[in-house]
Structure formats: structure tokens, C-alpha cells
Amino acid sequence: MLNLQSTENRLNYRSISLPAGAAKVSHKHSDAVAYTFSRAGSISAVGYRGTAAKPAWHYRFKSEKAREAHVTSFFAAELARATHKAARRVEQLSTPLPEVGTILRASWGYDQTNIDFYQVQAVSGRMLTLVRLPSIDVTREGTPYMQGQVTPGTARAGATPFRARWIANSCKVSSCSYASIWNGLPARFSTYA
DSSP states (O other), X not given: OOOOSSHHHHXXXXXXHSOTTOEEEEOTTSSOEEEEEEETTEEEEEEEOTTOSSOSEEEEESSHHHHHHHHHHHHHXXXXXXXXXXXXXXXXXXXXXXXXXXXXXXXEOSSSBEEEEEEEEEEETTEEEEEEXXXXXXXXXXXXXXXXXXXXXXXXXXXXXXXXXXXXXXXXXXXXXXXXXXXXXXXXEEOOO
């Protein structure tokens, strides 16, 4: 089995899987590429994104014109995708970072809503150093069963800091939750029997 971790190996695998005589069609404004070929009387083409070893599509067509139209639409879609991706990246990198002392809130759970609070201890580039804050239950009298509200407490002495990357308006704080800037209002939680 060929190791497909490197770009060179993926491109070699791609060239091995193509039929002899396939003509390469490159797009000027994106990293998409298509290969056109005829095999056993069929008009075929295969398209790839970037350096992928697996094709984005591999079709037979009724005519040369249909194949050309599909390749053209594939290139247009890839250009739009690349443009959108670049614009999103600029947007993500242009959002302001939270300042030291800012409190972040994460909401997560299945069959219940858990609330976690974090405080920004340091900012370095797009990386935040965070520490988890305890939650203080501020549930009012008359709140429905298995529901409540919490606010953040103060950081415990010796709390273990960790780092998280700030992207757009949040950062990933665990495998199942993202934290964003807390709005200052008590956060609602729910519990499961």
C-alpha cells in the first residue's frame, strides 16, 4: 500500500490511476485539475481538488461538448470555493481578540445543557491562555425542575491553564464545545435525571 501522507506520493498515486494518454486540463485561478480521456469508445474525464489522491468526480459523457461543459463548471465551482475560503479566512483573522481578563462561556451537552466558564489569562498572536472558572448557581425560586442559571466565579488558586486558538468569534475548549465571549447575563443550564 502506498503511503499517501506526502504530496509527492498522492500525485504519483494519481498518475498511476489515470489511463494512458489522459490529457491534463489545469485551471488558471484555482488548484483544480481535470484529466480527459477516451477509453473503449467512451468520452470520460476525472477531476481533482488540489493534491488529492481521490478524485472529486469521475464520469463518462455523451459528447465532447458535455464533458467540456462539466469541466468548465467544475473549475468555476472550485474558483468560487477558493474565493469563499480566502474571504472566510480574512474574516476570521480580522476579528478582534478577547483581552486578558475576558470571560468566555461554553454551552454543551446531550439531553442536558452544561455551561462552562473560562477566563483569558494571556494572549499571544491568535492563541489564548485560559483557565476554567467555577460556576455559581444563581437559580431563582420558582424555576422549573431540572433547570437553572449560573454565573462565573473567580479562578481557583492553582487552576491549570491551557491554550486554545481564537478563530472568528470562538475557541475550541474541549472535544465537544467552543467558548465565546460571555454576555454578562446568567447562563441557563438543564440537568437530566
